[in-house]
Amino acid sequence: MEELLRKIYHKLSGLAIVRAMGKMYLDGFPIGNQIAYNRIKKVQKNCNRKSPIKVVFLAQVSELWNKQSDIYNAMKENPLFEPVIFLIPQFDIVNNKLETEYTNSYFIENYKDLIKSYNKGKWYDLKSLKPDYVFYQRPYDSYLPKEYRSSEVSKYSKCCYVPYGYAGADVFNEGNTNKLFFRNIYMTFLESGYMASLLKKKFKKSVRNKVQFFENIGYPSLSRYFSIESVDEFSRVLWTPRWSYDPVLGGSNYLKYKDTLFKIKEEFGDSSVTFRPHPLLWRELRNKSLMTEKEIKNYLEQIKAKDIVYDTDSPLFTTLNKTDILITDYSSIMIEFFLTGRPIIYCDGGIELNKEYSNLVKSMYVAHNEEEIMKYVKDLKNGNDYLKDKRNAMIKKYKEKHLHAKENIVKFIEDDFKTTY
Numbered sequence: 370m371e372e373l374l375r376k377i378y379h380k381l382s383g384l385a386i387v388r389a390m391g392k393m394y395l396d397g398f399p400i401g402n403q404i405a406y407n408r409i410k411k412v413q414k415n416c417n418r419k420s421p422i423k424v425v426f427l428a429q430v431s432e433l434w435n436k437q438s439d440i441y442n443a444m445k446e447n448p449l450f451e452p453v454i455f456l457i458p459q460f461d462i463v464n465n466k467l468e469t470e471y472t473n474s475y476f477i478e479n480y481k482d483l484i485k486s487y488n489k490g491k492w493y494d495l496k497s498l499k500p501d502y503v504f505y506q507r508p509y510d511s512y513l514p515k516e517y518r519s520s521e522v523s524k525y526s527k528c529c530y531v532p533y534g535y536a537g538a539d540v541f542n543e544g545n546t547n548k549l550f551f552r553n554i555y556m557t558f559l560e561s562g563y564m565a566s567l568l569k570k571k572f573k574k575s576v577r578n579k580v581q582f583f584e585n586i587g588y589p590s591l592s593r594y595f596s597i598e599s600v601d602e603f604s605r606v607l608w609t610p611r612w613s614y615d616p617v618l619g620g621s622n623y624l625k626y627k628d629t630l631f632k633i634k635e636e637f638g639d640s641s642v643t644f645r646p647h648p649l650l651w652r653e654l655r656n657k658s659l660m661t662e663k664e665i666k667n668y669l670e671q672i673k674a675k676d677i678v679y680d681t682d683s684p685l686f687t688t689l690n691k692t693d694i695l696i697t698d699y700s701s702i703m704i705e706f707f708l709t710g711r712p713i714i715y716c717d718g719g720i721e722l723n724k725e726y727s728n729l730v731k732s733m734y735v736a737h738n739e740e741e742i743m744k745y746v747k748d749l750k751n752g753n754d755y756l757k758d759k760r761n762a763m764i765k766k767y768k769e770k771h772l773h774a775k776e777n778i779v780k781f782i783e784d785d786f787k788t789t790y
Contacts, residue, residue: 616719717737
C-alpha cells in the first residue's frame, strides 16, 4: 500500500492541491509531534553513560557518504567512540521499492567490518547493537525499512542527522525541515545558521527544554575542499546538468546545452571534458517524453566517440579534484567546488536562490546562453579569471567556519554523552 501511495504522489505532485496535502503530511499532526517529543525525552533520561560511545551510521547511498565519512573517521581514531557502519540496501527510485541485493558496493569494498542489515531474508535487529547515537543520511524515512526509520529508532537511541546537501534555495526548505522526520531527531548539524534558525523556529519547545539540538558548528563535507590547490591553467572542464525540468525546482539546462560539450571539445582540443549528469536525469527525460531511450543511447555513444568522459559513479571529491572549470546548473555541489578556489560557470535556470547562494553566485560567471558559456571558457583558458580575488575573499570566511567541523561535531556528541539532562 505504501509503495502504491508513493507512486501516486510522485505522479500527481505537480498539482497544487497534491503538493498542499504533501506539506500537511510532512508537517505531522500535533499528537504525533508530542509523542515524538516524549520519546526523545525518555531516551535522553534513560541513556547509557558508560563508554565506549557506540555510534551507528545508516549507510544506504554511497554518493552521500562524504557528508558523514569524516565524522566516522574521526570517531574511529578516538578511543571514546565505537563507530559502526550499518549497510542498508539501496532504494530503487525508478521502481519505487527497496532492493534486497547490495548494489552499493562502495561500502563493502572499503569497510570490511561493516554490518549488513539484510541477510537470508531477514533484517538485522539494530536495537541489539545498543547504539547510543544513530546517524541518518536523508530526511526521509520512506526510503528505509520500517525497522530502521527514525520513528522506530528514536524509541531506544538518539538519532542524528547531517544534511545530505547544502541548501541554496528556499523552495527545498519544506522537505529539508519536514517535521515528520525532524521531530524524531535528537541532534542535527546544519550547514548554515539560516537553516538552523528555521528548525529552531519549528521546534521552539524542544530547543527551549534541551530535548532537541539544531547546531551550526560547521559542515564536515566542506573541510576537505580547502586542501585542494587553486590553479591558474584551466584544461579540465566538468559539466553537471540538473535533473528536474520543473522550473520551480530549478529547471535543467541539459537539452539547451547538450551539444555545447562537443563545441568545447572541438574548439579547445587540449581540454579534457567530463559529463556527470544527476542520476535522475535520464528517468526525467523519459518520463516527460523529452528524449527516447534510443536518443539517450545515441547521445552517450556520441559522448564516447568525442572522447568525453561519462562519469556516473566516481566519488564526488575525486571528480571535483580533477576539475579546473565547473559548468553547472543549480546544485548543492556548487559550494563544494567553489571552496577549491577554481572558477564556476553557473547556468541560470531561473530558480530563486537564497541569500547565501545569491552571494556565492556574485563570484561566479553567470551564463544565460551557449555563447556566454563559450566566451567564459575562452577567457579562462586565456588567463582572464577576473573574479578570482573575489572568490578567495569569500573562501577565507567559509574556512574559518567549516575547517574543523568534524572535530566540533565529535566533541559536541562527547559532551552530550557525559551530560545528564
